[in-house]
Amino acid sequence: MKILIADDNHTDRLILSKVLENLNHEVIQAKDGSEAIEQFKKHAPALVLLDVLMPCYDGYEVAEIIKTDSGRAWFPIIFLTSLTEASDLAKCISAGGDDFVSKPINKVIIKAKIDAFERIINLYDTVAEQRERIQFHHEHLVQEQEAAKRIFNNIAHRGCLASDNINYHLSPMSIFNGDLMLAAELPRGGMRLFLADFTGHGLPAAIGAMPASEIFYGMTTKGFNIPDMMVEMNKRLYNVLPRGIFCCVIVIDIDSIDELLTIWNAGAPDSFLIDQQSGQVTSIPSSHLPLGIQSPEKFKVTCKSFEFTKQHKIIAVTDGIIEAENSAGNMFGEQKMVDCIHANLNSDDICGALLAEVDLFCGVTEQSDDLSLLEVGFPATNSDDILQPSKGELIESGTSDSELSLKLRGKSLGNFDPIPLFMQAILSCNELTSHRARIFTVLSELYNNALDHGVLGLDSAMKNSSEGFADYYTQRIQELNDLDVGFVKVSVDHHPTANGGRLIFNITDSGEGFDVQKIVKEGEKTYSGRGLPLLIKLCDSVDYYDQGTRVKAVYNWDHNDIPE
């Protein structure tokens, strides 16, 4: 060990040096205070022995300078002193010394003290080394997390969460809290939103979120409905997540054409549907086990549907807000959340109001890092406005000359959604990419009319009131479940023409039909139930045959005429 001895008494210094050198220590000598400081800086000893009374700087002053200059949290100094007054000895310690030895020096005592200090120095060095190693690992971990976050954000990107009708709160490192929020435009206009909360924190949650977001964006673009998408997601998560890790979700479709909100809540806290005009707030509780728990054979999705117009808003949360704790250990709770929503019904930013309330409750703003909030109003843009004309070369391709038809009977009507299948086939013709939203709308309106009004015989007049609106969709789900007779036949014929092509949709159903003439006479109001004005606007012709049980719609497209 390197030891600095500072003593103005030549003899004392020599004796002590000899003693320490015999104990295998490296000794540096200084004859006064200023030389002590100089030698200290030059040699960086591990321990300093200081005489109290020295010329230039006395021992107390040297101690203070060394303690400050050493750059270490602790630097050992032992005072050598011939003083014997208790107060003088105490001053050695208060001046920054760690111990003192009385002169004349006793060999046995000085050896014992230096041995003791060597043990403490070693301990300090070990701690410092470990701390450095931990710090290195920590920095490494933070870097890795940053990189993982970037990769993650590319896969589970936010989609269209930045839209004007959405307010949300999500911590930038939320994925390491297990929260996931996604949004995508639906092929026929409107949007789909997804809020998920994986149990557990850190990497397991982040890894589970990847397949979830891939399935979300993949299947939403292809036009799959919520039940089909969630069945697929549950199947994947059931296979990849270990038992004990699962995923609570809320998934919401807002159909801007039919002004319809479809929602499925599995294991998340209540969502809130707000009618800003009437002030009514409807809770939408969880109706299912979270994802990743139930085997695919048993998994069944039943959504709830509500009317959703410009005066409506939907709020979805994860349990972070309810479980937000203040310093007293009390939780924010559901009641405070409901009260806050009621107090801010007409606010443009209910999400912000809730956050402010939670921060006020918790007293620390960092609390909001662990909670996710989503507030969605009616989508402002119509699908036709956001359509990007397709760029790239126009090459005759795929299914430009084809016919595809499918007849669904009985139970299959309730079990299978044919729209994604048809869309995939039709869009194999690349030139139709820019017509996607229009074709999707035409096909889904025609098919749903045949199924709802034809096979199921539902009356669209039910949808004229809010209660009726919900009843309509409840009844639809019920009847589809029980259905074992009836059919819908869909046929799509695609012919090439001089400048593009012609899509002919033929839909036949087993229903009783309707009085086409009467409905035409009754005018637009009754008409709207079948989405006819929209169909007529989008298609070149829409004609009913066989007492309204068969409809034929023609959609012409042109290379040079891309929908705006």
Added chain:
Amino acid sequence: MAVSSVTSADGKSLTISIEGRFDFSAHQAFRGAYEKVSPIPLDITIDMSGTTYLDSSALGMLLLLRDHSGGDSSNIQLKNCNEDIKKILTISNFEQLFKLV
């Protein structure tokens, strides 16, 4: 948090009691309470009369126990749950997997 467990004299049933908060800190103790019993009894009761709160990691632990004791053929009762705990179990629809008594 404290976890204790009792196996009946005939070895056919196991009761696990949890005192205080049932959260991740109970992980080791809770797992130990059923893994040390072999073979695992048919009837398992979780007594929550002393449990003040349960979080989502506790739900995960319950699922692990369910899997360990036979999955769909398991018979697990959750007894004496307070209102807060019942609410959390209902939100997650866990009454489909466990008997709330």
